[in-house]
Amino acid sequence: MAVAVPPHILAIPPYVPGKPIEELERERGITGSIKLASNENPLGPSPRAIAALAAALGTLHRYPDSTGYRLTRKIARRLGLAPEQVVLGNGSDEILALLARAFLQPGDEVLLPEPAFAMYEIEARASGAVPVPVPLHDFRTDLEAMAGRVGARTRIVFLNSPHNPTGHRIPREALLRFLARLPAEVIAVVDEAYVEFVREPADTDPRPLLAGPRPVVVLRTFSKAYGLAGLRVGYGLMPAGIAAVLHRVRPPFNVNRAAQVAAEAALDDEAFLAESRRVVHEGIDFLRAGLARLGLFCLPSEANFLMFALPGEARPVYEGLLARGVIVRPLASYGYPRHLRVSVGRPEENRRFLDALRAVLGR
Ligand SMILES: *Cc1c(COP(=O)(O)O)cnc(C)c1O
Numbered sequence: 001m002a003v004a005v006p007p008h009i010l011a012i013p014p015y016v017p018g019k020p021i022e023e024l025e026r027e028r029g030i031t032g033s034i035k036l037a038s039n040e041n042p043l044g045p046s047p048r049a050i051a052a053l054a055a056a057l058g059t060l061h062r063y064p065d066s067t068g069y070r071l072t073r074k075i076a077r078r079l080g081l082a083p084e085q086v087v088l089g090n091g092s093d094e095i096l097a098l099l100a101r102a103f104l105q106p107g108d109e110v111l112l113p114e115p116a117f118a119m120y121e122i123e124a125r126a127s128g129a130v131p132v133p134v135p136l137h138d139f140r141t142d143l144e145a146m147a148g149r150v151g152a153r154t155r156i157v158f159l160n161s162p163h164n165p166t167g168h169r170i171p172r173e174a175l176l177r178f179l180a181r182l183p184a185e186v187i188a189v190v191d192e193a194y195v196e197f198v199r200e201p202a203d204t205d206p207r208p209l210l211a212g213p214r215p216v217v218v219l220r221t222f223s224k225a226y227g228l229a230g231l232r233v234g235y236g237l238m239p240a241g242i243a244a245v246l247h248r249v250r251p252p253f254n255v256n257r258a259a260q261v262a263a264e265a266a267l268d269d270e271a272f273l274a275e276s277r278r279v280v281h282e283g284i285d286f287l288r289a290g291l292a293r294l295g296l297f298c299l300p301s302e303a304n305f306l307m308f309a310l311p312g313e314a315r316p317v318y319e320g321l322l323a324r325g326v327i328v329r330p331l332a333s334y335g336y337p338r339h340l341r342v343s344v345g346r347p348e349e350n351r352r353f354l355d356a357l358r359a360v361l362g363r
Contacts, residue, residue: 008106008128015118019327033325036343036353039164039194039305041227043279043346045262046272049228052265053258064257067247071260074267075235079206084240087247088255092193092221092234096123098246099156099217099236103187104129108155113141113163115334117191120158129155139166139299139307143178150186157182160191162198165331165341167301172203179209179216187215187242193234194303196225196273197280206237215242222259224304225276226266233259280304283344290354294363305343307331314340320360326353 018037025033072086089095096119104110106128112120114133124131132154134146141159150157159178161170170178179188195204206218221234233255236246266272284301291298291308298308310317314337318330329341342353 006128008125012122012125013118015122016333018329019322021327024322024325024327028323030325033327034345034349034352035327036345036349037327037329037341038229039224039303039343040229041224041276041304042283042344042349043227043272043276045227046266046269048269048272049226049262049266053262056258056261060257062257064253064255064260066252068255068260071255071264071267072235074264078267079237081207081210081237082240084243085210085237087236087238087243087250088260089234089236089250090254090256090259091223091232092191092219092236093119094232094254095217095219095234095236095246096120096189097126098249099187099189100124100127100129101249102245104155107153109151109153110156110158111146111149111154112158113146113160115165115331115336116158116160117164117193118333120160124156136163136166140168141170143170143174147178147181150182154183154186156187156189158189158191160193162192162194162301162303164193164303165305165307165329165334165336165339166299167194167303167305167307168299169198169203169302172208176208176212179212179214182214184214187217189217189219191219193219193221193224195220197277197304198302199281210237210239215239217242222263222266225273225280226263227272227276228259228262228266231256231259231262233263279346280344283347283350286347286350287342287344287354290350291357294354294358294361305329305341307336307339307341310338310340312338314338317357317360321353321356324356324359326356328353 021035068088073083076083100123104127108129110124110129114135121131218237223229298306331339
């Protein structure tokens with residue numbers, strides 16, 4: 001290509017999504033596959049969201065509400081925050097992009113756990129910033145090491161709790177102590193994409209995180225527990241001053257009309273959320289027990305997925321599962337060539353995964 005690509009763009013590692021069912025079935029000429037690879041809600045979307053969406057289809061010729069007036073207010077009211085503290089995004093991914101665009105300059109440093117969700121590094125690099133990976137310690141975010149790496153050029157610190165792919169949640173007290181140690185000019189981003197699955201609700205109130213004098217941004221999404229990954233809607237909770245900066249760089253219609261309508265209805269569908277939590281908690285317990293029976297070690301998880309270790313290379317096991325129509329997530333790109341991540345499915349999907357795994361391992 002004749003066009004020069006800036007070196008910081010060439011340095012961006014490509015994002016590897018979970019394999020879509022359609023792709024697997026096209027490649028292998030099979031049907032009836034299941035996907036347990038992207039931590040999606042196994043129950044589908046909230047029925048109230050589907051109904052609200054259907055009722056709104058006739059208004060799709062109108063641009064969406066730019067600030068998501070109703071949805072931001074509903075979220076703020078739920079969480080005991082001011083509406084000015086809520087910024088909606090085209091998935092919580094977009095909030096990462098807005099933060100990077102608004103606050104990072106070439107040469108700035110961004111701390112992130114290693115491994116972590118790929119978008120932290122991608123957005124940092126896209127802004128010309130320097131990602132500073134801090135390895136997990138014993139599969140947990142190493143807050144001590146991260147605090148030690150904060151320097152004069154550090155602008156953003158990314159944390160993910162519960163962490164993808166380990167499922168580990170940073171204990172509340174440790175998180176608050178860490179945030180209190182950060183310099184006032186460093187933004188801490190706490191990605192809580194899986195927070196709805198945490199079993200201890202007292203630990204999920206975002207207000208203590210946002211109460212301190214430091215700039216903290218809490219990321220949440222409708223993609224996981226609310227079952228709306230395909231519509232792309234998430235949000236950030238933050239000081240109003242940070243929100244005002246993000247609005248400067250936010251595309252005016254970043255969250256589409258369908259997504260706003262469906263997310264509002266999903267928030268009201270408390271029965272669906274409770275059922276999603278129940279299915280995930282039971283599924284986690286079922287999968288843990290099944291993996292243990294196969295002699296496989298898995299990490300404790302507070303999210304809707306489990307990371308488990310294989311005796312050797314995971315790739316042939318991943319391939320063997322694909323051949324049986326079961327898609328899970330290989331973790332070699334996360335630096336774990338001997339681990340796989342499986343998302344909780346419906347009970348029959350979980351059983352099918354364990355049966356396929358038993359067959360592949362020849363147990
Ligand atoms: C799934 C996930 C998200 C959610 O991304 P959306 O853009 O809201 O769909 C964010 N962070 C992590 C770590 C995730 O695993």
